[in-house]
Amino acid sequence: MNLGQATIKDIAKALNVSPSTVSRALKDYPGISEETRKKVKDLAEELNYRPNAVALSLRQSKSFTLGVIVPEVVHFFFSTVISGIEEGALVNGYNVILCQTNEQYEREVKMVDTMISSQIDGLLVSHSRETKDFSHFKRLLDRNFPIVFFDRLPEIENTVSVIVDDFMGAYDAVAHLILQGYRDVLHLAGPKNLKISEQRLSGYRKALQDAGLPVREDRIIPCPNGTLEESQTHCSLLFSGTDRPDAVFASNDMAAAGAIEALKALGISVPETVGVVGFSNWQFSSMIAPPMTTVAQPGFEMGSRAVSLLLQCIESGKYNPTTEVLPTALIPRASSQRKK
Amino acid sequence: MNLGQATIKDIAKALNVSPSTVSRALKDYPGISEETRKKVKDLAEELNYRPNAVALSLRQSKSFTLGVIVPEVVHFFFSTVISGIEEGALVNGYNVILCQTNEQYEREVKMVDTMISSQIDGLLVSHSRETKDFSHFKRLLDRNFPIVFFDRLPEIENTVSVIVDDFMGAYDAVAHLILQGYRDVLHLAGPKNLKISEQRLSGYRKALQDAGLPVREDRIIPCPNGTLEESQTHCSLLFSGTDRPDAVFASNDMAAAGAIEALKALGISVPETVGVVGFSNWQFSSMIAPPMTTVAQPGFEMGSRAVSLLLQCIESGKYNPTTEVLPTALIPRASSQRKK
DNA sequence: TCCATTTACGCAAACGTTTGCGGTGACGAT
DNA sequence: ATCGTCACCGCAAACGTTTGCGTAAATGGA
Known part of the structure; x- marks a missing residue:
């Protein structure tokens, strides 16, 4: 029980005026005498009045x-x-209520439901890996409820969303590997039903093609879980064979780290024999040995852009479909640079 | 505008009954005929009614x-x-609204204020590094508002809180170093006004004393920011001198990583010449070279315990001061184990 | 002195829900 | 015909706030 928080009524009663007067006095509305206004404000201050949100x-x-x-x-x-x-919401006077789906579709649906009944003004979503049916979002959008999607785009037409340029990120990464003299690049791909995986794969393909290199389908290994172990298993198997790639481009840093581990265990030197590039620029990527080349995604900026777009929708009442694409940046480190 | 969410009134109007009846029907209160109950529930279902939280x-x-x-x-x-x-709140039907202070006192005070006006039922707090005045919490506690503190304890008597055993964690870490044959352990300490820093420092001291080793005050270097660079700077200075320690116990993993970097740069081998132990078991600690020994803190458990305690306070209306201490676990890895 | 205008405030409804209390009608018993 | 007993339901207030409208008193002008 939140005992003792003063209300407008309390102030009104104490000053023998009506709640309306108090409300107006506090908000400097016209039609309230200077005297009353002051009394109200003073008492409000004294009682540490805070409006009940x-x-x-x-x-x-x-x-x-x-x-x-x-x-x-x-x-x-x-x-x-x-x-x-958080930051974007704060400066605009909004609160944030947070939910994680743990990549589970059912939880996602449930969370949307409880959030709606909490009367949120808008939703920022990066959907779960399991989600294939997007009707729980579609329903809301149809009712004109504002949702901004980030990083992972749903299969819904005409949404407002913010993503990074996964295609170019991947392209740059692979092009960089090729420039360093690597010729046979393995791709550790992300979950298939995620657009970002698709885009990164396309970037990989295009970079190879543009360099006149063949795209071998057996060089594309799906790593849906994105764990270190998963990629480690695949890589140690693949790099023990005879038909070995000479580089790895992973769809995320964890997978890339797994590849490095596997290569180390096999005694294959990185980057001399095999080059490795990851994706995301996770904290650890600069700290492992060798420091890992990776593609930086502007996460913070994505968050603040997403809020901006959402607030724009909320405050204008309009939902103008756009997809904002933030640039990625290749961060070249040791893991992909052959000593000259 | 959240257009079209059905309310109890809508149902009532459509069915020509009063809102009270609808409310009671939905909640299976007695005194409502089976027929009405069914009609109400059916319509509620059809209109996808959700109570307005x-x-x-x-x-x-x-x-x-x-x-x-x-x-x-x-x-x-x-x-x-x-x-x-998150998890704990979810299973108990609570929502979570999140705020980060960015280690700033002023923001902390402001956030508490807005949260209170949002009528939250309770607060879970790990205070900022800057916070020295805890009256913004004290005020609430005095009014019987439930707050559970975690990890960082405020200087307030009789609170409900959850911490890890920082003392023992530090003790174990240093004892481990000593057991490995290191004799002159440097401590990279955390921010002074944090209890956790104090505790870890005490553990460090005690472990040295118990082993009959001297505690040298000049072996205790404050690293208030906890960044990699900070520790790197201190360590490269210290380890270029002649009076060098032969081990490092850092108050957090970042600082430990900085030490490793500095040592590597100086050509000092870890763990052969100098052993390093961190604190927290951050994700990267197992992935850097050499894999880093560290003290694991049960973060997830801390979160769910804190929620449990808070809900207990909320639901019982009582605030029974306790401090729950979760055990830490030393994770021995290469950075502190001398090859035999 | 009287009317018109302004100043300063209160009433009441509304947001969506719950709940104590009262009321209506049907029914059986007397 | 009267009464009591149910089963079923509605009224109204309440949570804290805002706001259109109404109204009393005070002021101004003639």
Whole structure:
């Protein structure tokens, strides 16, 4: 029980005026005498009055609260995005209520439901890996409820969203490997039903093609879980054979790290024999041995851009479909640079 | 505008009954005919009725929302705790609204304020590094508002809190170094006004004393920022001198990693010449070279325990001061084990 | 002195929900 | 015909706030 928080009524009663007067006095509305205004404000100050946001929400059908749905919180990229969202929300006077789906579709659906009943003003979503049916979002959009998607785009037409340029990121990474003299690049691909995986794969393909190199389908290994072990298993198998690639481009840093581990274990030197490039620029990527080349994604910026777009929708009442694409940046480190 | 969400009133109007009847029918209260009950429930289902949580909050002075205040979101340990909080809240039907202070006192105070006006039912707090005045929490506690502190304890008597056994963690770490034959252990200490830093320092001291080794005050270097660079700077200076320690125990993994970097740069081999142990078991600690010995903190468990304690306070209305201490676990890896 | 205007405030409804209390009608018993 | 007993339902208030409208007193002008 939140005992003792002063309300407008309390102030009104104490001053023998009506709640309306107090409300108007506090907000400097016209039609209130200087004297009353001062008395009200002084007492409000003294009682440490804070408006009850819940009552305001109910009254105004606006909660100044945004919902955020992410697959995981313990995740360098997503936590960075969340941080950006937090900041953006704060400066605009919004609160953030947070949910993680743990990559589970059912939880995602449920969370959307509870958030809606919490009367959030808008939703920021990066959907789960399992999600193939997007009707729980579609329903809301059809009702004109504002949702901004980030990083992972749903299969819905005409949404407002923010992504990074996964295609170019991948392209740059692979082109960089080729420039370094690597010719046979293995791709550790992400979950198939994620657009980002698709895009990164396309970038990989295009870079090879542009360099006149063949695209071998057996050089594309799906690593849907994105764990270190998964990629390690695949790589140690593949690099013990005779038909070995001479480089690895992984769809995420974890997989890349797994590849490095596997290569180390096999006694294959990185980057001399095999070059490795990851994706995301996770914290650890600069700290492992050798420091890993990777593609940086502007997570914080993605978060703040997403909030901006969402607030724009909320405040204008319009939902103008756009997809904002943030640039990636290749961070060249030792793992992909052959000593000259 | 959240257009078209059906309300109890809508159902009532459509069925020509009163809102009260609808409310009772939906909740299976007695005194409603089977027929009416069914009609109400069917229509509610059809209209996809969801109770308006805001109205409920206002009516019941209970929001089923918890506030969480952390210094940073992009932080392996804190994001793990947040994850635990999330889960705990979810299974108990609570929402979580999240704020990061960025280690700034002023923001902390402000956040507490806005959360209170959002009518949260309780607060979970790990205070900022800057915070020395805890009156913004004290005020609430005095009013019987439930707060559970985690990881970083405020200087307030009789709180409910969850911490890890920083003392023992540090003790174990240093004892381990000594057992490995290291004799002159440097301590990279955390921010002085954090209890955790104090505790870890005490553990360090005690372990040295118990082993009959001297505690040299000049072997205790404060690293208040906890960045890689900070520790790197200190260590490269210290280890270029002649009076060199032969081991490093850092108050956090980042600092330890900085030490390793500095040592590598100086051509000093880890662990052969100098052993290094960190604190927290951040993700990267197992992946750097050499894999780093560190002290694991049960972040997720801390989060879920903190929620449990908070909900207990909320639901019982009682605030029984306790400090729950979770065990740490030394994770021995290469960085501290001399080859035999 | 009287009317018109302004100043300063209160009433009441509304947001969506819950709940104590009261009321209506049907029915059986007397 | 009267009464009591149910089963079923509605009224109204309440949570804290805002706001259109109404109204009293005070002021101004003639």
